[in-house]
Amino acid sequence: MFGYYFKLGVRSLRRNPALTALMVITLAVGVAASMSTLTILHMMSGDPIPQKSQRLFVPVLDSGPKEGWSPGQDPDDIQMTYRDATNLYDAGKVGERRAIIYGVSMAVEPERKDLGAFSEQGLAATHDIFQMFEVPFKYGQPWTAAEDKGAADVVVLSTGLAERLFGNVNPVGKRVRMKGVSWQVVGVADHWKPLPRYYHIISGNGEYGEEEGFYVPFATAIRHETQHSGSMNCNERNAIPGFNGILQSNCTWIQFWIEAASAGDRGDVSSYLDNYVHEQNRMGRFPRNQPAKLYNVMEWLDLNKVVGNDNRLAVWLAFGFLALCLVNTIGLLLAKFSVRAPEVGIRRALGASRREIFTQFLIETAVVGLVGGAIGLTLAYGTLGLLSMGSESMKNLAHMDASMLALTLVLSIAAAILAGLLPTWRACQVTPALQLKSQ
Structure with missing residues (x-):
């Protein structure tokens, strides 16, 4: 019928x-x-990463001064200082993996005569970023932990940048000149464009922008005094001038990620971070002595009002x-x-x-x-x-x-x-x- x-x-x-x-x-x-x-x-x-979003966390530490502050007030910034990021990363006692990230922009000088120099956006990060965020590879592999620690001049290119510089060939082992430095290509990331770009939504290419052009080791970028491309919040004047002064200051400009074994480990991660805050407070830092805040992926997107x-x-x-x-x-x-x-x-x-x-x-x-x-x-x-x-x-x-x-x-x-x-x-x-x- x-x-x-x-x-x-x-x-x-x-x-x-x-x-x-x-x-x-x-x-x-x-x-x-x-x-x-x-x-x-x-x-x-x-x-953007449903299989892991409940166990990927961004910690927010309140390192602001006590003057003009009232209890319960939100932190002055949701990024992290260089000192805290490296302390948490080097301690190796929290989560299965940790990643330090900040945006960089470098002038690329191609060997091809038909291409002039151009500027490209990328990330300076520790090697765990690739496994943490499940970045696919077309050629090669990420740099190693030893290259991370040794601040080696190595780079992972995006597929788009690799094809622009070398054509449709495997460029692993070749070199590319950026920021006046010769970098060895160790890998080429396949097209990877999660929406929103949760891993680096503060500044950079924006929440829905294009994929990163390249990735270089965090320690290498610091060794070359590579300025960050993005926002920075400094609530006090730096006592030491120059790039070294930024590293030793309380300026927040770095994004830090923690991958826990499971969503149930959230309490352990929070306890570790709170202990770190109390320890730093005894050393004269973190005068507000506020508990650390922890956000998983979806909470992080909501905090930043992505939608x-x-x-x-x-x-x-x-x-x-x-x-x-x-x-x-x-x-x-x-x-x-x-x-x-x-x-x-x-x-x-x-x-x-x-x-x-x-x-x-x-x-x-x-x-x-x-x-x-x-x-x-x-x-x-x-x-x-x-x-x-x-x-x-x-x-x-x-x-x-x-x-x-x-x-x-x-x-x-x-x-x-x-x-x-x-x-x-x-x-x-x-x-x-x-x-x-x-x-």
Whole structure:
């Protein structure tokens, strides 16, 4: 019976083409507007590393002065000082892995004559970053712990930068000149662009920007006095000038990550950090002596307001527009079904029950929703394509995955059925005797 009613629904689309086209287009526009904004929000707010997000943590230590501070006040900054980052990293007593990260920008001097010098964004990090964040490799491998400790002049290139410098070949073992230093290529990271870029969302390429161009050892970047590319908060004047003064100061400019064995180890990590704060307080640092704060990946994204209220408001407005389209669709369906009152009366007189009439008309509205969803999906793709031309960040966000594709079709059919409930119920109330008498 379902198949028969479905065929009737398809035929009804041709019965009044102008009215049907108006319903389908109204529904399609509403679905396209709502799904375009929902798709972008979905990409922005997704878990970038679901298999590990509950056991990757960012510690925030309050190293600010006590003057002008009141208990319960948030830390002045959520980054970390060089001294604290290296202390926690070298201690090796917390978590399975630890990673120090800061953004850098270097001038690249290609050997190719057809390429001029250009600036590239990258990361200075400890070697654990690759295994911690599951960075895939196309060629080679990360630098070793010994190269990390020895501050070796080695580099891991992104696939994009490697192809730009050397073409489509394996460049491992070759050298590239950056910042006036000759670096040996030890690996090439395959395309790795988690959204959002949770591992380095403060400054750098932004939450949804392009992948890093290169990675160099943290100790090597410090040895070459490579300035950070990003924000820095200094709540006191440095007593020592120059780069060395920054390293010994309480300026916060480094991001530090801890990978625990499981999410259940969060308490142990917090206890270790609190003990570290108390120890430093006894040495004259951390005058506020506040407990350390710990954030997993999703909490870290929320703290940094990666998904703003404006983005959520845009989705609500889009779904409000869809509701308005549904109201118009209800009116059009009422007009469409009212014309068919004589048909309903004859069917009722021949023995069709109200339930059968209700089912038939509801399936017909589902057919409208299916066609509207297909057109709405096409419009949504077009809208996302236009949005992707606006910026690099939007280019990375404005595309549908399989779940959003399925949701678009389901939403369209569900919206059409919802809009058809009232007109269908009205159609079932037709009195057969009155319709037969009027014929």
